[in-house]
Amino acid sequence: MPKASLAQVSKLKTRLERLQKSTRKLRQKAGETVSSLINTAEIGGTAFVWGYAKSKLDTTEVQGIPGELIAAVSAHALSIMGVGQNMEPHLKAIGDGSLAAWAYQTGLGMGGARTSGDYLAGDYLAGAGIEELPRADDMTAGDALTEDDLAYLEL
8 A cells, every 4th residue: 555645644644734724614605695686585575476466456555554564664773672593584584575565666657657648646745745746748949947047047
C-alpha cells in the first residue's frame, strides 16, 4: 500500500475544507432562492384570491372599508408584532398581496372613470376631496390652463 506524504495529506485536507465551504454556500443560496419563490407565490396567490373573491361576491367591503385593505393592514400588523413562530415573512407576503390587490383595483377604478367619463370614481376619490374628474374627450391642450397660466408661458 502506497504511503501518502504529509504534504499530500495537507493538500487533500485543504481541498476538502474548500469543498465543504462551497457546499455550505450553495445550500444557503438554495434556501434563499426557495424562500424568495415561496414569498412571490404567496403574494401572487393572495392577489389572485382577492380578484377571484371580487368577481364572485357582491362586495368585499366591511363597514365601507375594502377587505383587501383590512387584510393588508392586519397581516402587516401581525407580522410586526411577531405573532406565530417564524410566520412573519408569510404574514408580510399576505399583506403585500392584499395591498397589491387593493392598489390594482383602486387604480383600475380611477383610470376607468377618467377615460370613460363615468364619474363613479367618487368612491375612490372622496377621501381626497375630488368631486369630479374632467373627461379626456372634452379637453384640448389649452383647456386646463387659465388665462394667467397662458400669459406666464408667453414670456
